[in-house]
Amino acid sequence: MHPYKKIGYLAFLALHLGIIVNFNLFGLNGYQRAEVFDQLSNNGKRVFTAIKNYLPTRVPYVFVPYAHLAGIDTGYGLFAPNVPSAVSAAFELTDAAGRSTASLPMLNTREGLDRFNVNFNTFKNFEEIRPLLAYGWAIRMLELNPGHNKITVVIGSHLQPSMEAYRQGERAKFIESVRYEFELDGENNE
């Protein structure tokens, strides 16, 4: 292989790995988020701040599409520094006679349902679009449940007791944080 080609390969490697490091330090799931940064020791904070002062904290715009194509536009700190409480959604469907039924998201595959649950937890970062998400789910659930005119989307957190508390009899609790109600306006959902 020609030496210039080798230099080109190494430059590509440095850029590729540099983007990965950048997303992990400064990206959405990076170390700069408060729950990680606040846990650093004073020396750790000083080191991180120094890094932040000397390194670009954003991947230059021209490389962002590349990072997306290469699948490296993400951080890897899942379940860190601690494991958060799970957020989940449930539905309450009401038919014309006023009878209510509770339901989980009606996905047809195990993989689909897992993805709904797993991913919903990552969407704690997108609270501003939550009502829009709930609206979309509600429409889909009504489409899949003809005969029902009203739906309530309940979103909340599962609070898991610590092992110690569990041994003393405490159990997981679902704490409702928000609910959205949607009703078909004078239409029949047939």
Next chain:
Amino acid sequence: MKTKTILSQIDQFFFAPSSGKVMAFFRITIAVFCLLKFWSLYNDLLNIFGSQGFVKGDVAAILLADYMPRLSWFSDAIATWGVAEVEAIYALFFFFILVLILLGVGFQTRLMSILALLIHLMFFNAGKMFMYGVDYFTTAALFYAVIMPLGKFYSLDNYLRSRAQNPGTVPIFFMRLLQLHLCLIYFFGGFPKTLGLHWWNGEAVWRALSIPGFYQLDMTWLATVPWLSVVLGWSVLVIELGYPIFIWFRKTRPVFLLLVSCMHLGIGVAMGLHYFAALMILLNVTAFGWPYLEKKGSWRHQPVLV
């Protein structure tokens, strides 16, 4: 003289010839993996990827930048021929399956890798709110499939060539790229865990196994043996932080390869993340485990990579 030696070592580290068979292994396994993962969503295609599915198209679009490939590029383009979005999604789904089969057998490998990456990203972005770690790693794996010389070994492309062009080796650079990426994955996965309390006192394992979305087995008995959760939590830290160092030494590499595979296997079984576990094991075997598979039984005599 010293500079020359260093340059020569760098050259050796990044560009020494290595077995080309691993390219065929990676090509076939990644194609099969994508095929199975994607097929598992067949009955939810419209729920997840359709613009009238669980996440409406205009809501999903909020999270997308202009450059991100998406299904609507395809469905809008063929809508001019009177093809509805639903038909477009199914057509692209089956085309993707065909592309993956052709990638697996190594026909027009580079083109198929590019198409596979592009179509994967179109689905990924259309269903972005249903995507998680495994889908990011799938993108990365397909990206590596694009840049690696996967079609040179045990492929239809190679068979159809009129003269033998198979040197049997490739520069180890491509494996180094994947190896270093994996080291960063585990380092950045492990280090922030050390900053919290949960991974030290065992609560992390206890909580992770109880989250409704991941709940597979009744693991409540763990509360009665808290030391086990502590050991498991510490093990994750040791594996993730030790991996970027110990995977490079001949004596410790098989140990860490086994440990990290067991960790992913455990995640797959206990948390139901089967595809995530399978992909991470596949990437690890490709990056570090291939020499042991290729010359099974003689792993003690494998040449050191460092």
